[in-house]
Amino acid sequence: MEHTSLLERILRGVALTLVVIFFMFPIVWIFMMSFQTNETILRIPPQLIFEPTLANYTALITGKLMTAAGTLDIAFMRNLWNSVFLSVTSVAVSLLLGVPAAYAFARHKFRGSEDIAFTLLSFRFAPALLVLLPLTLYFQKLGLANTYIGLIWVYQLICLPLILWIVRGYFEDIPADIEYAYRIGGHSWFATFRKIALPLAGPGIAAAGLLAFIFAWNNFVFALVLASADKQPVTVGALAFITSSGIQYGQISAAIVLSITPTLALALYAQRYLVEGLSLGAVKG
Amino acid sequence: MSASALTISGVDKFYGPIDRGVHAVKNLTMEIGKGEIVALLGSSGCGKTSTLRMIAGFEEVSRGTIAVAGRKVHTLPPVRRNVAMAFEGYSLYPPLTVRENMAFALKAARLPRSEVDAKVASIAKLLEIEDILERYPSSISGGQQQRASLGRALIREADLHLLDEPMGQLEPQLRAVLRGRIKHFIKERGLTAILVTHDQTEANALADRIAVMEGGVLQQFDTPDRLKERPANLFTGTFVGEPPMNVFEAFVGTAAGRINLRLPDGLSLDYDKDAFSAPVRDQLLSRERVVIGIRPYAVRRSKEGVPARVSANQWLGDQTHIAADFAGGSLVLVEHDRTRLDLGAPINVSIDPKNLHVFDQASGMAISHGMELA
Ligand SMILES: Nc1ncnc2c1ncn2[C@@H]1O[C@H](COP(=O)(O)OP(=O)(O)O)[C@@H](O)[C@H]1O
Ligand SMILES: [Mg+2]
Numbered sequence: 001m002e003h004t005s006l007l008e009r010i011l012r013g014v015a016l017t018l019v020v021i022f023f024m025f026p027i028v029w030i031f032m033m034s035f036q037t038n039e040t041i042l043r044i045p046p047q048l049i050f051e052p053t054l055a056n057y058t059a060l061i062t063g064k065l066m067t068a069a070g071t072l073d074i075a076f077m078r079n080l081w082n083s084v085f086l087s088v089t090s091v092a093v094s095l096l097l098g099v100p101a102a103y104a105f106a107r108h109k110f111r112g113s114e115d116i117a118f119t120l121l122s123f124r125f126a127p128a129l130l131v132l133l134p135l136t137l138y139f140q141k142l143g144l145a146n147t148y149i150g151l152i153w154v155y156q157l158i159c160l161p162l163i164l165w166i167v168r169g170y171f172e173d174i175p176a177d178i179e180y181a182y183r184i185g186g187h188s189w190f191a192t193f194r195k196i197a198l199p200l201a202g203p204g205i206a207a208a209g210l211l212a213f214i215f216a217w218n219n220f221v222f223a224l225v226l227a228s229a230d231k232q233p234v235t236v237g238a239l240a241f242i243t244s245s246g247i248q249y250g251q252i253s254a255a256i257v258l259s260i261t262p263t264l265a266l267a268l269y270a271q272r273y274l275v276e277g278l279s280l281g282a283v284k285g
Numbered sequence: 286m287s288a289s290a291l292t293i294s295g296v297d298k299f300y301g302p303i304d305r306g307v308h309a310v311k312n313l314t315m316e317i318g319k320g321e322i323v324a325l326l327g328s329s330g331c332g333k334t335s336t337l338r339m340i341a342g343f344e345e346v347s348r349g350t351i352a353v354a355g356r357k358v359h360t361l362p363p364v365r366r367n368v369a370m371a372f373e374g375y376s377l378y379p380p381l382t383v384r385e386n387m388a389f390a391l392k393a394a395r396l397p398r399s400e401v402d403a404k405v406a407s408i409a410k411l412l413e414i415e416d417i418l419e420r421y422p423s424s425i426s427g428g429q430q431q432r433a434s435l436g437r438a439l440i441r442e443a444d445l446h447l448l449d450e451p452m453g454q455l456e457p458q459l460r461a462v463l464r465g466r467i468k469h470f471i472k473e474r475g476l477t478a479i480l481v482t483h484d485q486t487e488a489n490a491l492a493d494r495i496a497v498m499e500g501g502v503l504q505q506f507d508t509p510d511r512l513k514e515r516p517a518n519l520f521t522g523t524f525v526g527e528p529p530m531n532v533f534e535a536f537v538g539t540a541a542g543r544i545n546l547r548l549p550d551g552l553s554l555d556y557d558k559d560a561f562s563a564p565v566r567d568q569l570l571s572r573e574r575v576v577i578g579i580r581p582y583a584v585r586r587s588k589e590g591v592p593a594r595v596s597a598n599q600w601l602g603d604q605t606h607i608a609a610d611f612a613g614g615s616l617v618l619v620e621h622d623r624t625r626l627d628l629g630a631p632i633n634v635s636i637d638p639k640n641l642h643v644f645d646q647a648s649g650m651a652i653s654h655g656m657e658l659a
Contacts, residue, residue: 175374175376176343177343177372177374177376178376178377178378178379180341180343180363180370180372180376181370181372181376181377181378181437182378182389183362183363183364184341184342184343184363184364184366184368184369184370185369185389185390185392185393185441186364186367186393186394187364187392187393188364189362196378199380200379200380
C-alpha cells in the first residue's frame with residue numbers, strides 16, 4: 001500500500017463523491033420519479049419530498065395505463081419477457097458459435113485467418129440503419145420478419161463480433177504450452193479445449209457474455225423495424241408511453257427501473273465472478 | 286543400448302516458409318538408444334528447444350523424419366507419440382495445486398487412486414517439493430514451479446522423456462543434489478531421456494552422451510570424455526571444457542630436423558620431429574597454417590619454455606587460474622596449488638605435444654589430438 005497523506009485522501013474522497021453523484025444522479029432521479037404521479041413530477045420547482053405511490057408499477061404489471069383520455073392497454077410485461085428471451089438466446093447462440101471460433105482464431109493461424117476475423121468485427125462498423133432496409137426486404141421474402149428466430153439471427157451482428165474478439169484475446173493470453181502439456185499427456189485436442197482452455201478463459205468468456213447481453217438488451221433499432229408489437233423488447237415498448245394525452249413520466253421511469261434491474265443484477269452477480277477470475281492473472285506469466 | 290529409442294534423420298526446422306523463414310535446426314541426424322540419457326548442449330538460440338518441440342509434436346518438422354521406439358511419429362499428433370515433457374516455461378495448470386498438476390499427468394493412464402498418491406509422494410520426495418504439494422503454482426517460487434513441472438514429466442511412463450532446461454532456476458546446492466537423484470531415478474527405471482541445457486557441468490553430470498549444437502547444426506555427439514579429449518572441431522573444442530581451451534593460429538615450419546609451430550609475436554613452439562606420431566607429423570607437414578588448441582590444464586610452467594607475462598591470477602579455493610599475455614593473445618593455465626604470482630611477472634610455459642589439439646585453419650575441423658589423428 002502506498003503512503004498517502006490525510007489531505008490527499010480527503011481530496012480523493014471528495015473527487016470520487018462528486019463523480020459518483022454526477023453519474024448516479026439521473027438514475028436516482030428516475031428511481032424517485034417512478035414512485036410519483038405525473039403531477040408531482042411536473043411540479044415547478046421540483047421537490048424532493050413526496051408521497052410515494054406504487055401506481056406506476058401496478059399499471060405496468062397489470063398492463064392497464066390510466067391516462068386523462070381513458071384506459072390504455074400496454075404490453076410492458078410482454079416486452080420485458082421479449083427482452084429477456086431475445087438477449088439470453090442471442091448471447092447463448094453467440095457463445096456457442098463465437099467461443100470455438102475465437103479459440104480457432106487464437107490457436108490456428110492460417111492464410112486469411114486475420115482477414116476473416118476482421119471481417120467479422122467489421123459487422124460492428126456498419127451503421128444499423130444502412131443494413132436494415134435490405135435486411136427487412138430479405139427477411140420478408142424468407143418469412144423471417146417478425147419472428148424470434150429472425151431477431152436472434154440479426155442480434156448476432158451485435159453479439160458475435162464482440163464475443164469473438166474479446167474471448168480470442170483471452171485465449172491468446174493462455175500460454176500454448178499449458179495446453180501442450182495437457183495434450184502430450186495423452187489427451188485429445190477437444191479434451192484440451194474443454195478441460196484447459198475453456199476454464200482458463202472462463203472469466204473472459206463471462207465478461208464478453210455480459211457485455212454482449214447488455215448490448216443486446218439495449219438494442220433498439222433492429223427490433224423497432226423487424227418486430228411487431230408482440231415480439232418487441234422493452235426498449236421499443238417504451239414508445240407506448242408517449243400517448244396522445246401526454247408523456248407518462250412516472251410510468252416511463254418505472255419501466256426504466258424494471259428494465260435495468262435484470263442487467264444490473266446480472267452485472268453485480270458477474271462482478272464477483274470476474275474479480276475471482278482476475279486472480280487467475282498468473283496464467284499470463 | 287539395444288533398440289533405438291529415438292531416430293532423427295535429416296530434420297530441418299524453419300519458422301515461416303521453408304527455405305525462407307528462420308532456419309532454426311539444420312539437417313539434424315542422431316540416434317539415441319533405449320535407456321540412454323542424452324544432453325542437448327548449446328548456447329541460447331541454437332535450436333535445442335526447437336528440436337525438443339519437434340520430437341514432442343508441438344512444432345512441425347519442415348523436412349526429415351523422426352521415429353520414437355521404431356515408430357515414425359513426425360506426422361502424428363502429440364497425444365499419439367507417447368513422450369513426456371518438462372517445459373522450459375514450466376506450464377503448470379494455474380487452477381490446480383502442485384499435487385493435482387502431477388496427478389493430472391497420470392489421468393490418461395487410469396491408475397487407481399492409491400497408486401497415483403504413492404507415485405506423487407515418491408516424486409515429491411525425490412524433488413523435495415513435499416511441503417508445497419497443496420499450493421497453487423502462482424503462490425510458489427520459480428524454482429519450485431520448475432521442480433513441479435519436472436515432476437509432472439518424470440511421473441509418467443513414456444518411451445521418451447524430454448526435459449527442457451529442467452534445473453535452470455534451482456540454487457546450485459539443490460541442483461547438485463537433484464542431478465544425482467534424477468540420474469538414479471532415470472537409470473533405475475530404464476527410462477530414456479533427452480535433457481536440454483546450456484550448462485556443461487549439468488550435461489557432464491547427467492548425460493551418457495552429449496550432443497553439442499550451435500547455429501542449428503549438430504557439432505558433435507559423443508560421450509563427455511570424448512568431447513573433451515577428441516573435439517571434432519574448433520567449436521566443440523572451445524565450447525566444452527572449463528576454463529575454455531586456448532587456441533592460437535600457427536605456421537608450420539621445419540628446421541634442422543625439428544618441427545616448429547610459429548605463433549604471432551615471434552614466438553615459436555619447437556618440437557623434435559619424433560615427438561609426433563608419424564601420421565600426425567605427415568598431416569602437420571602437409572599444411573602451412575593450422576590452429577592449435579591447448580587445454581588450460583595441459584599448460585605447464587617450466588624454466589625453458591616460451592615466455593609469457595601474467596595478466597591475471599585467481600585462486601578459486603581449489604585451483605588457480607592464471608591468465609597470461611602470450612603470442613599476441615591470452616593464455617589461461619590452471620594449477621592445483623595456490624600459486625602466488627604478481628601481475629606482470631614473466632613466466633615460461635611449455636606444452637607437451639601429447640596435449641596438442643590441431644585444427645584445420647580454414648574449416649575448423651580437427652586434424653589430430655595428441656598422437657592420434659582425429
Ligand atoms: N516460434 C518461433 N518463431 C520464429 N522463430 C523462432 C521461434 N521459436 C524459436 N525461434 C528461433 O529459432 C532459433 C532457435 O530457438 P530455440 O530452439 O528456442 O533455441 P534454444 O532452445 O537453443 O535457446 C532462435 O533463433 C529463435 O529465435
Ligand atoms: Mg530453449
